[in-house]
């Protein structure tokens with residue numbers, strides 16, 4: 319029944335897409351690590367519940383939450399109106415925004431310069447929505463129109479295509495963009511006014527008890543400096 323569902327699970331089964339450094343990635347030992355993973359492990363520890371991490375395509379995360387294959391998503395996922403119809407979100411734990419990755423000699427300066435250009439994105443992300451001209455954020459204006467959007471399963475696939483002379487730009491979240499540019503010669507980041515995006519943990523729709531508990535742990539981790547410590551370790555290293 320509905321009542322039984324609205325409880326704290328014995329195990330948090332976290333869906334992620336480990337293609338988004340520094341928030342989630344597969345490390346040299348083939349283990350999934352990153353800020354989101356460390357944060358979820360700490361939350362589970364404080365809640366005294368088990369945790370399991372499931373790696374999947376980004377575009378499958380919301381559906382997996384709805385079909386109960388997982389009961390949480392930690393994937394640098396931005397809270398937006400469309401997703402909020404399907405899932406509940408925790409309070410925000412990180413603020414980000416979209417940037418462009420281009421070749422070093424590119425003249426692209428503004429998001430609106432993307433009009434008529436081939437733009438690579440990770441399928442189903444807010445970068446995809448922005449390039450497609452969707453209005454996904456509270457302060458987001460659908461500034462970009464007429465873009466030839468090329469969708470890739472992973473952000474890094476889009477970056478490789480950019481390097482190989484396929485797309486003209488990649489639209490992606492700032493911190494992963496910085497990691498990709500650091501690891502690939504000949505690329506640079508272009509920042510233009512894009513809406514602030516708030517990363518939140520996505521949870522099954524209607525389990526108020528779970529949302530409350532997760533928010534309680536997030537708040538405590540903000541107040542006692544744990545979240546800042548994890549940010550220093552993984553993001554601002």
Ligand code: ARG
Nearest residue numbers: 335338393394395396443444
């Ligand atoms: N913040 C963006 C979004 O919510 C991108 C997230 C991509 N995350 C990932 N693990 N691949 O759509």
